Amino acid sequence: xxxxxxxxxxxxxxxxxxxxxxxxxxxxxxxxxxxxxxxxxxxxxxxxxxxxxxxxxxxxxxxxxxxxxxxxxxxxxxxxxxxxxxxxxxxxxxxxxxxxxxxxxxxxxxxxxxxxxxxxxxxxxxxxxxxxxxxxxxxxxxxxxxxxxxxxxxxxxxxxxxxxxxxxxxxxxxxxxxxxxxxxxxxxxxxxxxxxxxxxxxxxxxxxxxxxxxxxxxxxxxxxxxxxxxxxxxxxxxxxxxxxxxxxxxxxxxxxxxxxxxxxxxxxxxx
Amino acid sequence: xxxxxxxxxxxxxxxxxxxxxxxxxxxxxxxxxxxxxxxxxxxxxxxxxxxxxxxxxxxxxxxxxxxxxxxxxxxxxxxxxxxxxxxxxxxxxxxxxxxxxxxxxxxxxxxxxxxxxxxxxxxxxxxxxxxxxxxxxxxxxxxxxxxxxxxxxxxxxxxxxxxxxxxxxxxxxxxxxxxxxxxxxxxxxxxxxxxxxxxxxxxxxxxxxxxxxxxxxxxxxxxxxxxxxxxxxxxxxxxxxxxxxxxxxxxxxxxxxxxxxxxxxxxxxxxxxxxxxxxxxxxxxxxxxxxxxxxxxxxxxxxxxxxxxxxxxxxxxxxxxxxxxxxxxxx
Numbered sequence: 001x002x003x004x005x006x007x008x009x010x011x012x013x014x015x016x017x018x019x020x021x022x023x024x025x026x027x028x029x030x031x032x033x034x035x036x037x038x039x040x041x042x043x044x045x046x047x048x049x050x051x052x053x054x055x056x057x058x059x060x061x062x063x064x065x066x067x068x069x070x071x072x073x074x075x076x077x078x079x080x081x082x083x084x085x086x087x088x089x090x091x092x093x094x095x096x097x098x099x100x101x102x103x104x105x106x107x108x109x110x111x112x113x114x115x116x117x118x119x120x121x122x123x124x125x126x127x128x129x130x131x132x133x134x135x136x137x138x139x140x141x142x143x144x145x146x147x148x149x150x151x152x153x154x155x156x157x158x159x160x161x162x163x164x165x166x167x168x169x170x171x172x173x174x175x176x177x178x179x180x181x182x183x184x185x186x187x188x189x190x191x192x193x194x195x196x197x198x199x200x201x202x203x204x205x206x207x208x209x210x211x212x213x214x215x216x217x218x219x220x221x222x223x224x225x226x227x228x229x230x231x232x233x234x235x236x237x238x239x240x241x242x243x244x245x246x247x248x249x250x251x252x253x254x255x256x257x258x259x260x261x262x263x264x265x266x267x268x269x270x271x
Numbered sequence: 272x273x274x275x276x277x278x279x280x281x282x283x284x285x286x287x288x289x290x291x292x293x294x295x296x297x298x299x300x301x302x303x304x305x306x307x308x309x310x311x312x313x314x315x316x317x318x319x320x321x322x323x324x325x326x327x328x329x330x331x332x333x334x335x336x337x338x339x340x341x342x343x344x345x346x347x348x349x350x351x352x353x354x355x356x357x358x359x360x361x362x363x364x365x366x367x368x369x370x371x372x373x374x375x376x377x378x379x380x381x382x383x384x385x386x387x388x389x390x391x392x393x394x395x396x397x398x399x400x401x402x403x404x405x406x407x408x409x410x411x412x413x414x415x416x417x418x419x420x421x422x423x424x425x426x427x428x429x430x431x432x433x434x435x436x437x438x439x440x441x442x443x444x445x446x447x448x449x450x451x452x453x454x455x456x457x458x459x460x461x462x463x464x465x466x467x468x469x470x471x472x473x474x475x476x477x478x479x480x481x482x483x484x485x486x487x488x489x490x491x492x493x494x495x496x497x498x499x500x501x502x503x504x505x506x507x508x509x510x511x512x513x514x515x516x517x518x519x520x521x522x523x524x525x526x527x528x529x530x531x532x533x534x535x536x537x538x539x540x541x542x543x544x545x546x547x548x549x550x551x552x553x554x555x556x557x558x559x560x561x562x563x564x565x566x567x568x569x570x571x572x573x574x575x576x577x578x579x580x581x582x583x584x585x586x587x588x589x590x591x592x593x594x595x596x597x598x599x600x601x602x
């Protein structure tokens with residue numbers, strides 16, 4: 001089995017697993033999340049691998065549901081962020097000096113305030129909730145990808161066919177859309193996947209702080225935040241397993257993005 | 272003096288940059304906050320909602336200067352900020368500048384401890400991994416760094432708290448000082464005891480970037496021609512590391528460490544929340560949760576300055592102190 005095949009297999013397995021978790025979580029019926037007070041505070045066992053919480057809810061079910069919510073929010077946030085990055089990066093490279101300076105200034109501005117501070121500010125302004133978190137994540141994660149897209153687009157702009165196209169009287173916007181944009185697809189896709197780990201971690205962090213999703217949307221951040229009150233009584237399973245699952249999911253997306261980058265990178269594609 | 276003049280020019284340029292940056296950040300964050308659906312008067316009144324009439328509301332609004340249109344409010348706020356008056360915190364009922372100063376001192380201890388620990392351990396781990404490239408130790412370090420990059424910092428804090436505070440009982444569960452003790456009687460030892468776990472959590476997360484970076488740089492150096500020549504001369508690995516490796520990787524590592532103030536600040540916010548450590552991060556979360564706009568804006572500006580200073584120092588090391596670049600610019 002060569003490296004290329006292995007990378008391809010990793011990509012397929014990871015994406016299938018992530019999709020299954022995301023869909024499975026949304027399909028979990030509400031009855032199973034019902035409180036069963038006779039099964040309160042049980043440590044992990046065979047019938048409840050992740051234990052149960054202070055209301056007798058099965059932690060495995062809650063974790064799955066939470067992961068699914070987190071993945072959805074993370075995907076939405078990362079997708080919006082990638083969109084912003086693509087538009088701004090493309091504009092900077094193709095629409096002339098003034099646009100380039102404006103975008104570079106915006107990038108520097110967003111990188112000069114700590115991510116989490118910007119997140120808290122935006123989440124506060126938008127009043128929290130699902131929409132607020134997605135907006136906050138989308139508005140804070142684009143600068144790095146925008147830089148990459150800009151650099152890539154700049155390179156395409158130096159090609160001969162772009163110069164010819166310009167001589168033929170094509171407008172800058174036409175060139176950006178028809179010549180440059182098609183080249184950026186792989187970068188944007190990989191960039192989006194590599195954005196995702198940051199997006200989901202920041203989503204969990206902001207929910208954990210109480211400024212993100214509301215307690216009715218059972219994301220992993222909420223589960224961990226609620227578990228804090230019960231940790232000192234020794235109920236470790238409330239925090240350890242959901243967080244570990246989040247870690248595995250994030251790592252999986254990381255791997256997915258890395259392998260996809262290797263697959264689309266022409267220098268590696270020869271392998 | 273050539274070097275002195277250049278250093279002076281460097282600081283003047285940085286100061287001008289900081290001023291424009293602060294103006295931009297303040298305008299942006301102020302307009303964001305004035306778009307917020309949260310009514311600051313409501314947030315201020317809180318639980319007394321039923322007992323406050325419309326007239327009193329107007330009085331409160333006038334007292335905080337909330338009855339003017341946003342641009343006018345911004346100008347009033349900004350000119351006060353220039354004079355050093357950041358307004359009054361609604362939660363603490365104290366000047367924002369004073370609150371930030373006090374809370375930042377607590378956070379500073381935590382950040383400094385974590386920053387030093389992660390820097391030293393990360394640098395050593397990265398160096399060792401590069402020296403023993405492809406060994407099990409190297410693989411372990413790389414695996415550790417990538418896994419850590421995917422770990423939620425606050426979850427790590429929770430796990431450490433369960434293990435060391437709840438199970439082993441080595442450290443107290445949360446709070447910056449012991450409960451039920453007067454502020455004057457809190458000793459340095461108490462403070463230190465409450466500092467250990469948060470600082471360890473922060474530094475475990477902070478090790479990853481510095482270790483990976485150091486490893487990468489050192490591998491580059493070790494595969495260079497001059498190291499090959501040194502090896503041919505019969506130098507031992509240790510002397511190669513000391514004479515060729517260390518000199519080349521120390522400055523980049525230091526630069527990276529100073530440029531990471533942004534992540535450090537973010538991590539501190541989360542870790543302080545986990546351990547209920549009373550610092551600037553916890554104050555910011557409180558301000559966000561309870562709608563304390565002056566404090567929130569103050570901390571946004573403060574964190575901008577904080578990150579800027581880190582980046583400026585990194586830049587300074589890179590441009591002015593690093594001998595290679597210094598000579599390249601002089602010639």
